[in-house]
Amino acid sequence: MYINLSDLKEIGGRKQVSLELEFHDLEFVNREIEIEKPIELELEIFNTTDSFVIEGKLKAELILSCSRCLQKYSSPIELNISEDVLKSEMEDEEELYLDEIVVDNIILSLPMKPLCSDSCKGICPECGQNLNEAECDCEIEILDPRLAKLKDFYNEDE
Ligand SMILES: [Zn+2]
Ligand SMILES: [Zn+2]
Known part of the structure; x- marks a missing residue:
């Protein structure tokens, strides 16, 4: 214009x-x-x-x-x-x-x-549920692959 x-x-x-x-x-x-x-x-x-x-x-x-x-x-x-x-x-x-x-x-x-x-909960990375609307039953474990290896290492050691 x-x-x-x-x-x-x-x-x-x-x-x-x-x-x-x-x-x-x-x-x-x-x-x-x-x-x-x-x-x-x-x-x-x-x-x-x-x-x-x-x-x-x-x-x-x-x-x-x-x-x-x-x-x-x-x-x-x-x-x-x-x-x-x-x-x-x-x-x-x-x-x-x-x-x-x-x-x-x-x-x-x-x-x-x-x-x-600001308080938006986002969506579940597993099932895509909008977590503002409802909860889902997914168990989300965010594991760093390097930490996972360490965990195995200590488990073997025991
Ligand atoms: Zn949002
Ligand atoms: Zn989910």
Whole structure:
């Protein structure tokens, strides 16, 4: 989406923009990120000599996949935007292209390991049961192979 800047020609001028951006889902390093509702933007744009400075807030509701239980969950975000768009890098000084700014800011805000909740118990590595929903009867023994050998060694020794 473009913001029309034809009314912001004067250096030192500023303009308030509030808009909703209907966004397609993002794909980022093989992670699909769904965006549920239109993204809300409240921005202020300043015209400086070399650039347009954009400051304000972005609100969105993302659907992420939990890295432990793999369930999708909704994650509302609210970000502060602070960008400096160089005029020399704009195709047209009367049009400000917003999509890149929005996508970059959302991607930067993503958690490395998204969790549906801090106490998420994940899934059982044996049967795949979501342990947040029910327990399973698997006995999970995580044995380090090096320790297993040591154990045999001591057992033989006895
Ligand atoms: Zn989870
Ligand atoms: Zn299990």
